[in-house]
Amino acid sequence: MTEAWHPVAASSDLPLRHTFHGQLLGRELAIWRADGGFVNVWENRCLHRGVRLSIGLNDGRELQCQYHGWRYASRTAGCTYIPAHPADAPARTICNRSFLAFERYGLVWTGESPAGELPTVEVLEAADPFGLRNLPVNASAELVIEMLHGHGFQPNAKLDNFGAEIAVQSYGEHCRVLSAMAGGSTTTVVFFVQPVDASRSVIRPVMVGVPEPLVQTDVLRHHNAKLTELRDRIESEAARLPALQPLSAAIEQVPIHLSEVPIGAIGRRKAPLRVQVARKWQTATDIVAIEFESIDGQLPTFQPGAHIDVHLPNGLVRQYSLTNGPGELTHYRVGVKLEAESRGGSASLHETVREGDVVAISEPRNNFPLRRDSLRTVLIAGGIGVTPLLAMAQALHHNDLRYELHYFARADDHVAFRTILDELGDSTQAHLGLSPGGTAAELERILDQPGHAEHVYVCGPGPMLEATRRIAADRGWPDEAVHFEYFQNATEIDDTTSFEINLARSALTLRVGSGETILEVLHQHGVSLGSSCEQGACGTCSVAVLDGEPLHQDVYLSEAERELGDQMMVCVSRTNGKSLTLDI
Amino acid sequence: MITLYNWDLSVNCYKQRLLLSILDVEYESIPVDFYPGWEHKSAEFKRINPLGHIPVIVDDGYKLRDAHAILTYLASKYDPSGRWYPASDPHLLGETAQWMLFAEGTTNTASAARLHVNLGYEFDIEVLREGAHELFRALDEHLWFREREGLDWVTSSPHPTIADLAIFPDVMLSEEGGISRLDYPAIRRWTDRVRRIEGFVVMPGMFEAAKGAPK
Amino acid sequence: MTTATGHAVCTDPAILNQWYAVAAIPEISVAQVHRTRLLDSSVAYSVTADGECLAWRTAPNDATVTVDASSQLDWLPTRTAFGYLWMSVGEPPPDVFEVQESAEPDRRTLNAATIGIAVSAPRAIENFLDMAHFPYVHPHMLGEEPHTEVADYTTELRNGELWAVDCRFYQPKAAVSSTEGVMAEYLYRVPSPYCAMLYKSSPGDAERMDVIGIFVHPISEEFVRANLFLCLLDDVSSDTTIRRFQQTIFSQDKPILENQYPKRLPLDPRAETPIRADKMAIAYRRWLTDLGVTYGVIPA
Ligand code: FES
């Protein structure tokens, strides 16, 4: 039965911003429609502490758990925000269990592990379906199916009579097609029976063909009354049968690396994803916007501030920030500026890549996580630096948090992604054509009043970044309130050495071979350690070194810190010696 | 000024707080130590209400007891629009009275089950649960057909009435009494709508609904 | 194991051999027989006219109306501590754990509520040890968005008890007598598997801490009655006012607890997803594992 498709809700059960509580074969489901129309069918259990997601909040793009406010994106069910640790990007792999879902005949269909395509029912393909009221029954699906063979109703043209002739046709295990004939008119209804639990079901009847508007209410009432009578008969029959044990649906274990504390951001570098360029357009002078769509399956969850690596046709790899709003997972949208002295990165995207082309990208990584516990968030963008801040602004906007987006651009025609800016409305402000001095003056004004629990995010050209940091410091903003994206590590990483690592606290000795990183080896052996950028740029995977001489290949540690030799970034750094002893 | 003899965890007191909040009427709440103090059974409180139960209101010297009676009074007096208690429309008034009686049923089943589970009241819990499910089935069916007519509330008024407020808390807290609403999708949608009424406040044990989709 | 009447009872020694608070003494009507269940066993208790506390095992449908110390019954050990009647259906330690503060004369000691919850005892305890839910479950009372961060804290074992120290969390209105937001400081203490306490900076006295405890009375593996114990430095508010605040907090947690699935606490680390803020919960689960607890949990 777990391989079959079953209806689990009526489409009309899912108005926007509602979370439907369903159940199939003993497994509870939280079912919700995102504002764009997409229907999510998820296991009714927050991965964090098992709280039912059906009591959570559907905000149109994400579902928020009621217990600790974790947010999960539509489509992927991936966690996008953990409020208890506002400065961390949640691990990409925190993902609730979700099930494939389709809407057909006015019903939502899913299955535990459905084999094959959602089957069609011929009679319903021939005419428009008309959904009747669905009825839960306290009886097994088998009993309901059996007793549907005694069910009767009148054809639509003869509602006031009785005694219509009924023809029943079986249609697979959980579907019966009944036709009522009287006085030359016929009405056909398809009854789908959803096995809710061992002794509970829902009858979901769909009429073949839509009745005349004037009689619709009568038709609905007629069928509801008839089905209610049937339900009474079924339930009294069920009461005479021995009671059945409720079904128990197995809960999947979470991946091992999520089961250990502490976890900040963790994740492994995965093989690149192949995506297609679905849309490419000029969004401003010198800036093209590109939307990538998945070729097979769902794009992974991202968080505001995240970027992807794009593998370009000419072999180069470049990072681009995602501009998507929360829950927007049908595509990834990036902005690419044609750099005057491009070494072939942006030029390649501008000139060579066309709509329909297939390119490889990485999963989104987030080195620039957005806190949402800020009383006011100031976003400062310079030119193309607006891209990660657009994602942040949309998240803040959608969560009703106070923010302002200051967008510095050369001129009006250099302002990219106007549609998004228009949706954001009053909280965004463009500062056009300012000289460096003018920019500094404007920044002074913007950053004039640091407040308690307020944060600044800045992304733009180097000099502007520097100016922002300097002015913010002058004005009394604490260091940890001013955020900018980590520098990317451009070092050529040498991973040819092989050596041993001794884990002092775990009393383990492991071998790191060439082509592997220390971090990977740790993960393979179930040792959990936070990491984020995995390119030696963010400092998350720093580990204390007790013995041995590290070969630093990161860009995070300062020269002085490297000299000390008492810590290292295990995602890229290694040793030229035989072994390292680490404080893990 | 209205004085409400109140216990925060009582659904019947909550019904008054909810209506007063929606109508934006100020009142003074006098906390009654219903549990564990059983203050409503004290000789002192019985001077306020000889039947020994809450809520009771005193409005400028006028005293009234019983949840649904108080709702009727407050809506009649403090809602100038006349929509919460539609006294001028015989049909709506009849329906409101009918569904207020229905609320007596949900109080005596669903909310009684909650008292059994929470505070150990000695009731036959299975009878209460069965009774509540029977009422919920009827309510779900009713609300489903209302939705088909483009109507959102228990009466045929386009506006909620005190009948919605009288039924809502018993339903919204039914799971505390072990009465699941999984089989009542139309009721679950209606509880979202009630929780989106302007001026709505929760009582402990319920959460606010997600904000409605922008129109 | 099953009783004569055929229903399963608890056989877990780690849980059986503990004291459980079954009622607040001021709420027990004198010389009457009160029936309840403890760890699936039917039990009864009574306070005699001269204040003696009695407890005994009963048949599930027992209808005894009065007893005295000379009655021929299957007696159970009892203690009185912090205003509660404690009993055990196993072989408990000589005394109930200590709460030194309850002896301080300037404190208010009272039972805020005893509330039935359809959940396992360890789930109720774990919720009590959790700060991250304050802004979502107790908005405007114990927390408030966007102040959601859980700062790092430390967990440790002290004389066989589990403690969390240096806990801090933003609180808009820490107690009845406070009016504006503060960083409240907490200490958590788990003296026995189904009892927990928190010590919280008192708005009334900068030097000392208020004590709030949850003493869970496990009826069965998946149903409890939770006793909420208060020992406060507050000589202003009335009992009713103090109770109101705590009863509200408690009632806000109830729908969360009753919507947790599975109801028993899973001890397998891969059953749920912990984060740094859950250190105490992890420590609690490990501690239960080390004690060999099997009742109310899903052993790893
Ligand atoms: S249980 Fe869902 S956020 Fe904690």
Ligand SMILES: [Fe+2]
């Ligand atoms: Fe809580």
